[in-house]
Structure formats: structure tokens, C-alpha cells
Amino acid sequence: MPRKSSPIALAPTTAQSLASLLKSARDIMRKDKGLNGDLDRLPMLTWIMFLKFLDDLELQREGEAQLVGKKFKPAIEPPYRWRDWAAKTDGTTGDELLAFINSEETTLPNAKKGAGLFRYLRTLTSSNGDDRREVVATVFKGVQNRMVSGYLLRDVINKLNGINFTASDELHTLGALYESMLREMRDAAGDSGEFYTPRAVVRLMVAVTDPRLGETVLDPASGTGGFLVEAFNHISKQVKTVADRRVLQDKSIFGGEPKILPYLLCQMNLLLHGLDAPQIDPGNSLRFKLTDIGERDRVDVILTNPPFGGEEEKGIQGNFSEDKQTAETALLFLQLIMRKLRRQGSSARPSRAAVIVPNTTLFYAGVAARLRRELVQEFNLWAVLRLPKGVFEPYTDIETNILFFDHGRTTKNILYYRLNPPNDRKQYSKTQPLRFEEFQECLELLSKREDASPNAWFVDASQVLADPKAILDLHNPKIVQTTSEEPAVVVKKLHSAAHQIANSLERIQTELQQLKLLVADQAKWNEVRLDSVLRRRKDVCDVEDGVVYKRLRIQVKGRGVRLRDECDGSKIGTKRQFVVSAGQFVLSKIDARNAAFGIVPEEADGAIITGNFWAYDVDEAVVEPKFLQCLTRSDAFIHFCAISSPGATNRRYLQEELFLNQTVTIPDLPLQQRICDLLAKIEVVAAVAERDLMALSKRAPALLQSALHTVFGGEARSLDEDATDPSEEVDDEVPD
Numbered sequence: 001m002p003r004k005s006s007p008i009a010l011a012p013t014t015a016q017s018l019a020s021l022l023k024s025a026r027d028i029m030r031k032d033k034g035l036n037g038d039l040d041r042l043p044m045l046t047w048i049m050f051l052k053f054l055d056d057l058e059l060q061r062e063g064e065a066q067l068v069g070k071k072f073k074p075a076i077e078p079p080y081r082w083r084d085w086a087a088k089t090d091g092t093t094g095d096e097l098l099a100f101i102n103s104e105e106t107t108l109p110n111a112k113k114g115a116g117l118f119r120y121l122r123t124l125t126s127s128n129g130d131d132r133r134e135v136v137a138t139v140f141k142g143v144q145n146r147m148v149s150g151y152l153l154r155d156v157i158n159k160l161n162g163i164n165f166t167a168s169d170e171l172h173t174l175g176a177l178y179e180s181m182l183r184e185m186r187d188a189a190g191d192s193g194e195f196y197t198p199r200a201v202v203r204l205m206v207a208v209t210d211p212r213l214g215e216t217v218l219d220p221a222s223g224t225g226g227f228l229v230e231a232f233n234h235i236s237k238q239v240k241t242v243a244d245r246r247v248l249q250d251k252s253i254f255g256g257e258p259k260i261l262p263y264l265l266c267q268m269n270l271l272l273h274g275l276d277a278p279q280i281d282p283g284n285s286l287r288f289k290l291t292d293i294g295e296r297d298r299v300d301v302i303l304t305n306p307p308f309g310g311e312e313e314k315g316i317q318g319n320f321s322e323d324k325q326t327a328e329t330a331l332l333f334l335q336l337i338m339r340k341l342r343r344q345g346s347s348a349r350p351s352r353a354a355v356i357v358p359n360t361t362l363f364y365a366g367v368a369a370r371l372r373r374e375l376v377q378e379f380n381l382w383a384v385l386r387l388p389k390g391v392f393e394p395y396t397d398i399e400t401n402i403l404f405f406d407h408g409r410t411t412k413n414i415l416y417y418r419l420n421p422p423n424d425r426k427q428y429s430k431t432q433p434l435r436f437e438e439f440q441e442c443l444e445l446l447s448k449r450e451d452a453s454p455n456a457w458f459v460d461a462s463q464v465l466a467d468p469k470a471i472l473d474l475h476n477p478k479i480v481q482t483t484s485e486e487p488a489v490v491v492k493k494l495h496s497a498a499h500q501i502a503n504s505l506e507r508i509q510t511e512l513q514q515l516k517l518l519v520a521d522q523a524k525w526n527e528v529r530l531d532s533v534l535r536r537r538k539d540v541c542d543v544e545d546g547v548v549y550k551r552l553r554i555q556v557k558g559r560g561v562r563l564r565d566e567c568d569g570s571k572i573g574t575k576r577q578f579v580v581s582a583g584q585f586v587l588s589k590i591d592a593r594n595a596a597f598g599i600v601p602e603e604a605d606g607a608i609i610t611g612n613f614w615a616y617d618v619d620e621a622v623v624e625p626k627f628l629q630c631l632t633r634s635d636a637f638i639h640f641c642a643i644s645s646p647g648a649t650n651r652r653y654l655q656e657e658l659f660l661n662q663t664v665t666i667p668d669l670p671l672q673q674r675i676c677d678l679l680a681k682i683e684v685v686a687a688v689a690e691r692d693l694m695a696l697s698k699r700a701p702a703l704l705q706s707a708l709h710t711v712f713g714g715e716a717r718s719l720d721e722d723a724t725d726p727s728e729e730v731d732d733e734v735p736d
Helices: 015-029 038-069 094-102 118-120 132-141 150-160 172-189 200-210 224-235 243-249 260-272 330-338 367-378 436-448 462-466 488-518 625-632 637-644 656-660 669-712
Strands: 105-107 113-115 217-219 252-257 279-281 301-304 350-356 381-384 400-407 413-417 456-460 526-529 534-537 539-544 548-555 561-570 577-579 587-588 597-598 613-618 665-666
Touching: 015 038, 015 132, 038 260, 094 105, 094 118, 094 150, 118 132, 132 260, 150 613, 200 224, 200 301, 200 400, 200 436, 200 539, 217 224, 224 243, 224 301, 260 279, 301 330, 330 350, 330 367, 350 561, 367 381, 367 462, 381 436, 400 413, 413 462, 436 561, 456 462, 456 669, 488 539, 526 656, 548 587, 548 597, 587 625, 597 625, 625 637, 625 665, 625 669, 637 656, 637 665
Parallel strands: 217 252, 217 301, 252 279, 301 350, 381 413, 561 597
Antiparallel strands: 105 113, 350 400, 381 400, 413 456, 526 665, 534 613, 539 577, 548 561, 587 597, 587 613
């Protein structure tokens, strides 16, 4: 009888040695002409490491199977395993290596003819009973080898062969890997609103929602899988039998992640922690029409930190109801989460969610306000955990909140808890991160649903619903600051508020510099006449009494188009009107010279206008409506309208022929989109800065009064007495 071999013990790779290996590999990649920056290099590193990781995992499991006398079924068979073609430093290289990886058919390391590596991996199925094969196939459907030098690729492989993944070291090695990867990706791609969620926050959200065996857990924006791993570990402790283990493996953990780099890392993370075949959807979770999501698509627990600050395309926005369509990714995900919660829980426990949202979700108007009202009226929003600045450093300094809500009951009281950094520091940072132990009081109060702390307070849901904007950005009434503060403390507070405004202005400056780089090479842009991209539409509408019509408001000074109101036809004097569609360019022929024009928003689709306004279809094959909206706010475009509106002061109507003969310069569509995204970021940051500035101007007199009281005495009063809630200072023009 042959002697059984013991599992191969691999020395774990430390975070320091991993960082050194990754740096060496990137340095090699910089020499390859097929790669353009870290946006190309990072996916390359990831798929190579994925294959190395999978082989290390299979070596370990093969050894474990041999010890108990079981037959092992590999996910990847010879000669496609890492050990067959990559592990030998003097193995296949140059053009032969590229052919082995890229070609449909090639000569294999064993000298036989067969499918190339990628083709083989993409065609794997679970026919042999190993669901991991399906995972591998899904992973490599979106993977490409962009390196053009097989010799440099061999050097990279040799470097990464020095990494030894083991399943026993929890997140230390892998955590260092994906945190550094995310940081590199953010630096390369800019701030896309996606970042690593600190493990302390993940642990808290899982502990509060307490997923149970038999329940389904979903993260629709999985990223690198932090929430799913923690939920998997949490449920694993409840497993008692083989049947329980099968439920955990097959029917418990689900996710979605469309970006190939975090998707790969998510798969590695879950496999490392013992989930044999992670069920992670590689598509955009927002791609499904919301009304098509039925009970069989719903889950018991949702844990997520959805991306925010980004923008979704119109095709995605069209999956949501007209009154809640927005480009803001965070608000779309919040709608998806509310829809995906199971109507009838699998047990007596209600379906529930814990979701991280930015502060703006709590006070912005428009779609955000409508969602807040729905959340309070149709769900049980039982807790709001307010996190301080610095929790997500170094990825973002945006203040965030965690919303905890259940399905099946309406909200009566909302328990608020404000987490404050320890007394020995002002805020959390990269070097002084949040620790799970600091959630001890919070976790206890949330579990008991009590407010027995200066940091916790209840808010009656009727108070929120009485507010037209249903604002949830509410302050702690237990903290009343009196005029007993020293002048130095007062000045310090003013300085802190001013510093926050300065940070916003600095972010705007950074984005403007990036925008300047994007538009630097306008010599390569295309000159187009307006009549080649704008087509006049005249969809006549005869207004009838008893029918309700949407009406537009077109604002001057380039402030755009918005829905004015909905009005019965009996109250509309001009019975001959015209219908407009979302995405059309509309202008006032009377006030075009005063920049009265803009793009029709989704909520105004089907609205009516009089003959004093013109509506144009936009050729989206040439120009994005969003880019046209940006273009029309420029001084040059307003000048076009002015010179196309000749005549006496009170009769300066726009002459369409003159207007449409004007020429504008525009880049290609991808660059248009990038410019629009940057401008949207700048606008949001500017709105926050404006809010903070107005709040400071309201607060400063009271703070100065405090200093005067300290010196001269007088009647004590709250420092916030004259202060306006910052949420009231946000102009309705700030985009949703």
C-alpha cells in the first residue's frame, strides 16, 4: 500500500514581504509596452496571484484528503495547474509562454496539443462535482493578458511564485494584499466612491444583524468580500451537522461585484475562508428592473457599503420608478436593498439590512428625500449609527452613517448613536484606526434598543415625517453646550469648522486640476455645428380640462431645467402646447440670451411647454446630453445665444437659424463622460462647502457670544441657539 503524503506546509507570507514582492512585480511590468499604468498592471497581478492562490489551496486540500483516505478532485487539472507551468523558474517563457496563455490551441508544457490556458479555464464546468470550476470559469471570462513580452511575464510569475497563501492566517496576508491593491487602484483611477470597509465596522454590522443558519445573506456591492467573509464566519459557528454545513456552503452567502479586480479578490477571500464555491454575480446588481424582483429573488439579511459619489448610466436609471431615478449610485443601491428584503422572513425574525450611507443621503432633497420618507413609512428604520470623520481613512474623509432597518413594520422610534473617538485623539486616521472594542457601548445599546448614554437618543418617527424633506441629519439633544467655554475653545471650534471648509475647497482644486488635464488637448476635439447634433421636435399637445399635466420651469443663468408642478388642464390658459421628453435640450427663445436653457430631467419626461420654448432631440451618437448640459453653462455658449438674439432690448428673440449655425468643439464620447463625472463631483463638493460655510456663518455669533460671556459674564444660553441646521442650508439645486 503506498504511503500517504502529509499536507505540504507552506511558510506564510508576511505583509512586509508581500509588499516587497508586489513592488518588484510592478517594477517589472512597467517595462512592458502592453501595459498602460496601474489600471492595467493591477488586474494582471490579481489574476496571476489568483492562480497561485488556488494552487496553494488545492495542494493543502489534496494533502488533507490523502490523510483521511479520500479521493481529491482538483478544480484545475494538469498541465494547467500553477505547479505544472508556472512554478519552475526556468519554465516556459517568451513567445511560448504567451501562446500557452493566450492561444485558442497551443503546445502544452507536456508537449501535447491542447487548448490555451485562458480558453481551458473559461470552459471549466462543475460536471465533476466541483463547483469551484464554475467559479474559475466565471472569473476568467473577464480576464485578459495585456503583457506583450513573454520574458517579462515570466519574470513577474517568478516573483509572485514567492507568495505562499495559507488558510490559517485569517485576513492578515490577504488583508494587506487587497488593501494595498485598493489603494493603488484608487490612486490610479481617482476617487470612484469605493473603498475598503474597516473590519471593526464590518464586525459590528454583522453582530447587530446576527445572520442565522438557514437565512440568506447578500452584499450587492461585495467589493473584496469583507461583509460576506464575516457573515460566513458568524454562521459557521452555528453549524452542528453535515446538513448544516451544506446549507452554509450552498444556500447562505451571495454577492455581486462587476469590477474584475475586486471580483477576483472577493473570490480569493471567500475561498481562503472555506467557502468552496462562492456565489458572486459578476454583473452590476443595479442592472435588473426593480419591479421584476420577486419574492424568490429576495433575501433575509443585507450587509453592504455601496459605492457613492459615482454616476450610473441612463440604462441603469431606467430600471427604477420615474420619481426615484437618479445618477447617484448610493441612492439606487438603497432602493435595490429595500426591494430585495424578503417580505416574509424564513423564520419569526424579520428580514433586515445594515447599510453604510454618506451624510448627504440624510439631508439632500429630491430623490433622497423621497427615499427617506419611504424608509420611515414602509420599513422599520430602528437605528442610525453616526460615524465620525476619519473612519474610512485613507480612502475618504467623508462622514458616514450606518442605517439599520427591518421589513414588515413601520418606524415608530429611531435610536440614534453618535460614535466619538477616544478622548486622546480628535478623529480616526490611517495610523489610528477604529477598533472593534470602541463599539462596546454602542453594541450593547443597539442590542437592548436603549438610549442610556449621552451618545444615544431617540427620535419619534412622526418628527421626521412632519418635515417636508424627511431629514434624518438630526443632532443629539442631550448635548447642550453653554457659554461656560473658554475663548480659546471657542476659537478652536471656529478653526475646526473653517478647516473643514478648506478641505472641501482643496478637493475642488484637485478635481479642477484633473479636469484641466482632461481638456488640455482640445486641438484633437471635433468641431460640429449645432444643427448637426440638435433636431427640433414639435410634439403638439391640446390641453384638456380634467387632465393633469406636468409643467417645466426653465431657469436663467444656466441653472437648468426642472419640473415646475403638476396642474389640471382647466387651470392652463394656453391650450396649444408641446410635449418634451427626458434628455431633450430645451430653451426659451425669449430668454436664451440670459442662459434660460437646459436638458430635460427624467422626472420632467412628458411635461408640456408653450410655443415660447423650443425642444431639440440630441444626437447621442455624437454628444452626451449631460456633456451638452455642461457645455451650455459656459460663457462661450451663452455668448452664442446672445449674438443669435438680435433686435431691440425688449424684442431680442433667438433666431433659430443663427443659433444652429454656431460651431462648438467637443471630444469623443468616453472623454465627454469623464469630464461630466468630474464636474458632477466638483458640484457636489462645492454644495457641501457652501452648506458648511453658511452653517459657520450662523454659528460664529453664538460662539463669539460664549467668549464674551466667559470674560464679562451674562445669561448662559446654548451655543447652537442661533445656528441653523446645516441640512437647511443645502440649496435644492444640488443634484441628487
